[in-house]
Structures are given as C-alpha cells and as structure tokens.
Amino acid sequence: MTQKTVLTILLLLAPELLFAAGTRLLYTMPHINETDRAAIQRGARVFINYCLTCHSAEYMRYKRIADDLGISEDIMKKNLMFASDKIHEGMVVAIEADDARRWFGVPPPDLSVVARARTREWLYNYFMTFYRDEKSPIGVNNATFPGTAMPNILWELQGWQDPVYETRVNAKGDQERVIVDMKLVEPGKQTAKEFKQTIRDLVTFMVYMAEPAELERHRLGFWVLAFLFVLLMISYALKHEYWRDVH
Numbered sequence: 001m002t003q004k005t006v007l008t009i010l011l012l013l014a015p016e017l018l019f020a021a022g023t024r025l026l027y028t029m030p031h032i033n034e035t036d037r038a039a040i041q042r043g044a045r046v047f048i049n050y051c052l053t054c055h056s057a058e059y060m061r062y063k064r065i066a067d068d069l070g071i072s073e074d075i076m077k078k079n080l081m082f083a084s085d086k087i088h089e090g091m092v093v094a095i096e097a098d099d100a101r102r103w104f105g106v107p108p109p110d111l112s113v114v115a116r117a118r119t120r121e122w123l124y125n126y127f128m129t130f131y132r133d134e135k136s137p138i139g140v141n142n143a144t145f146p147g148t149a150m151p152n153i154l155w156e157l158q159g160w161q162d163p164v165y166e167t168r169v170n171a172k173g174d175q176e177r178v179i180v181d182m183k184l185v186e187p188g189k190q191t192a193k194e195f196k197q198t199i200r201d202l203v204t205f206m207v208y209m210a211e212p213a214e215l216e217r218h219r220l221g222f223w224v225l226a227f228l229f230v231l232l233m234i235s236y237a238l239k240h241e242y243w244r245d246v247h
C-alpha cells in the first residue's frame with residue numbers, strides 16, 4: 001500500500017474513530033432481530049405515543065409501516081395513529097419548530113434515519129442512561145449524551161435512576177469520576193426487565209425505520225436461495241442424464 005492509500009483510508013475512518021472515542025457506552029446492546037415484525041410493531045407504538053410530540057420521522061409513512069408489517073389500514077389507523085394523521089403521509093411532529101427551539105434550546109431532530117447516524121448500540125444506551133441530576137437545568141442528564149436537552153420522556157415506565165460512579169485514572173494519569181452503571185432509585189410502571197424489552201422494541205423499530213428495505217431484502221433473500229437450490233437440482237439431474245451413457 002502506498003502512503004497515499006493509507007492516508008486516504010485513515011481519513012475515511014476518521015469520523016468513526018472520533019465518534020468511538022467521544023462516546024463511552026455503558027451497556028452492550030442485547031441482540032435485536034430487525035425483521036421481527038411483532039417487535040417492530042410494539043416499538044412503533046412506543047415511538048408514536050412518546051416521541052412524535054417533539055420529533056418527526058418525515059420519511060416514514062404510516063402506509064409503509066402497515067404494508068411492511070402486514071397489518072390492514074384499519075388496524076393501523078385504530079391502533080397506531082392519532083386521529084389527525086393521514087395514512088399516506090409521513091410521521092409529523094406535534095409541536096411547532098419555533099416552540100421547540102424556545103423550550104429546549106435546540107429543535108428535536110427528525111428521527112427517520114437516526115439509527116444509521118448514531119448506531120443501534122448508541123440508541124439503546126441513550127434510552128437506558130437518563131439519570132437524575134440536580135446540576136442540570138432540566139433536572140436530568142444522560143450518560144450517553146451528556147448535557148442533552150431532551151427530557152427523560154420514559155420516566156413513567158422506567159422510574160428514576162441515579163448514576164453509579166467509580167474513580168478511575170485516565171490516560172493523563174489524573175483521577176476522574178466516571179459513570180459505570182445506573183441504579184434504580186424510584187421504580188416506574190415497568191420492571192427493569194420489561195423496560196429493557198421496551199427499549200429493545202423501540203430500537204428495533206428505529207433500525208427498521210432507518211432501513212425499511214431490510215425487510216424486503218430478507219424476503220427476497222429467501223426466494224433467491226430457493227431459486228438457486230432448484231437450479232442446483234436441475235443441473236444435477238442434467239449432469240446425471242448426460243453422463244449416463246459414458247459410464
């Protein structure tokens with residue numbers, strides 16, 4: 001490899017490396033199955049109930065979700081949409097952008113493809129690591145996204161957590177207090193196990209939303225393999241036929 005190629009590769013990797021260095025994720029992501037339609041549907045429900053007040057997901061149309069999940073428009077409308085939503089439109093936000101900016105200082109970003117920008121591990125950690133923080137102007141903070149302007153939206157389900165600190169020596173040799181875990185100090189409506197499942201479902205939905213074609217690819221993948229298998233059988237039979245007289 002020439003020096004130039006090495007440099008190019010490093011430059012291409014640079015954002016990844018920076019990103020990896022900047023975030024310290026507390027938890028490893030439990031396995032999620034991005035084609036699990038039941039999980040996607042449960043996650044969609046959480047997303048629609050708790051997130052669309054502030055965030056939009058403009059590129060995700062309700063009709064597409066109904067088609068992908070194999071549910072009828074009626075069920076979609078009854079169970080997963082607010083009365084004012086239109087089935088052929090994207091998921092729009094309930095608050096005005098100007099209000100949002102005034103309230104939070106930053107407008108809540110569109111979440112259509114956030115799973116691609118942030119990774120599923122990051123999202124899982126983000127939702128699992130909101131904690132009480134008297135020093136923060138909004139009373140909460142987040143170990144994955146320190147100083148985030150987003151309130152702890154799911155506190156009702158999760159309850160409240162306090163961080164668990166540990167003193168570590170950093171690369172410069174200084175002692176530093178770092179958050180190593182979360183401790184539940186006030187239970188919510190869900191048990192810790194149920195809440196984890198809720199977050200898994202939510203992330204599954206967000207991964208699907210960022211790449212809805214994934215479901216289609218899996219479906220196609222099956223038929224491609226089936227086709228290849230049939231082709232193999234035919235070739236085998238043919239070979240048999242051709243060589244019969246030779247032996």
Ligand code: HEC
Binds near residue numbers: 046104107148
């Ligand atoms: C009350 C308004 C509000 C609600 C409801 C809300 N958020 Fe947020 N969210 C925000 C704001 C404001 C930010 C911007 C935070 C910042 O940049 O400091 C944000 C940021 C985020 C981010 C980080 C985006 C990025 O890449 O920087 C994600 C992911 C996110 N929200 C997901 C969700 C999900 C999922 C829900 C529903 C469970 C939700 N939010 C509900 C206000 C909200």
